[in-house]
Amino acid sequence: MSRSSPRPYEFKDPSFRRSLSLLQAFRHEQDDPEACYSLLARDAVDQVEAYDGPVAGRTVVDVGGGSGYFTEEFRRRGARAFLFEPDPGELGEKPPDSTVIADGYLLPLQDASADVTFSSNVLEHVADPQTFLSELVRVTRPGGLIYVSFTNWLSPWGGHEWAPWHYLGAERARARYRRRTGKAAKHTLGENLFAVHIGPTLRQVRARDDVTVVSARSRYWPFLAETVVRAPGIREVATWNLLLILRRCPP
Numbered sequence: 001m002s003r004s005s006p007r008p009y010e011f012k013d014p015s016f017r018r019s020l021s022l023l024q025a026f027r028h029e030q031d032d033p034e035a036c037y038s039l040l041a042r043d044a045v046d047q048v049e050a051y052d053g054p055v056a057g058r059t060v061v062d063v064g065g066g067s068g069y070f071t072e073e074f075r076r077r078g079a080r081a082f083l084f085e086p087d088p089g090e091l092g093e094k095p096p097d098s099t100v101i102a103d104g105y106l107l108p109l110q111d112a113s114a115d116v117t118f119s120s121n122v123l124e125h126v127a128d129p130q131t132f133l134s135e136l137v138r139v140t141r142p143g144g145l146i147y148v149s150f151t152n153w154l155s156p157w158g159g160h161e162w163a164p165w166h167y168l169g170a171e172r173a174r175a176r177y178r179r180r181t182g183k184a185a186k187h188t189l190g191e192n193l194f195a196v197h198i199g200p201t202l203r204q205v206r207a208r209d210d211v212t213v214v215s216a217r218s219r220y221w222p223f224l225a226e227t228v229v230r231a232p233g234i235r236e237v238a239t240w241n242l243l244l245i246l247r248r249c250p251p
C-alpha cells in the first residue's frame with residue numbers, strides 16, 4: 001500500500017483550497033479510502049508541524065489510529081511513531097510494524113514518554129472522554145504537544161454514517177440507515193459512539209492544570225477556524241470537528 005503520493009496542493013491552513021481538497025477526499029472515503037486517509041494523514045501531520053515544528057526524530061504516539069495512516073505519515077517524516085489501537089478489526093491487512101493492541105484508557109507506556117501524542121477522531125468513541133484525555137496527558141512529556149480532534153454530536157457529521165439524520169434522534173437515524181442500505185450501522189449511540197459536545201469539553205480542558213490550550217479550533221474550516229469555536233451554541237453545529245492543540249505543563 002502506497003501512503004506517500006504527492007501532495008495535491010500547497011498546505012495552507014486555513015484555506016479554501018485545503019478545505020475543498022479534504023471535502024472532495026471525504027466524499028470518496030468509501031470507494032477510495034487510500035486516497036482519502038493518506039491525504040488526511042498528510043494534512044494532520046502538517047498541522048502538528050505547524051504548531052510544533054518538524055516531527056523528525058520525535059517520539060509520536062498515535063492513539064486509536066485505526067489502520068495506521070497517521071503513524072505511517074509521521075514515520076515517513078522521520079518520527080519514531082507508534083500505533084496504539086484497541087480493535088484488531090480496525091487494523092487492516094498491513095498495520096505498521098510494532099503496532100500495539102492497547103486501549104487508550106490504559107496505555108502501556110511510561111509517564112512522559114512521548115514528544116507528541118496524537119488522537120484523531122477517537123474522543124467521540126469513548127464513554128469517558130476526560131479519562132481518555134488524562135491518559136494522553138500522562139504519556140506526554142512536559143512541553144510536549146497533544147493533538148486531539150473529534151466530531152462533536154451536533155455537527156452535521158455527528159451521527160457518522162447515519163448523519164445528518166441524527167438531528168431527528170439516533171434510533172430513528174440508525175433505523176433509516178438500515179432501511180436504505182440493507183445493512184446494520186457500524187455505530188450505536190451509547191455503545192461505540194457518544195454525544196460529545198464542544199462547550200463542556202472546552203470547559204473541562206481549560207480547567208485542567210496539567211495542560212495549556214494552544215488552540216481550540218475547527219479542524220477543517222477554510223476561514224475563522226478559531227473564531228467559530230468562540231460562539232457558544234453556534235459552535236456546536238458550525239465547528240464540524242473540534243481540534244484541540246494542548247501543551248503539557250511542567251510538573
Ligand SMILES: C[S@@+](CC[C@H](N)C(=O)[O-])C[C@H]1O[C@@H](n2cnc3c(N)ncnc32)[C@H](O)[C@@H]1O
Binds near residue numbers: 066085102103
Ligand atoms: C473513527 S476511527 C478513527 C481512526 C483514525 N484515528 C482516523 O482518524 O481515521 C475511531 C477509532 O477509535 C478507536 N477507539 C475506540 N475506543 C478506543 C479506546 N478506548 N482507546 C483507543 N482507541 C479507541 C477505534 O478502534 C477506531 O480505530
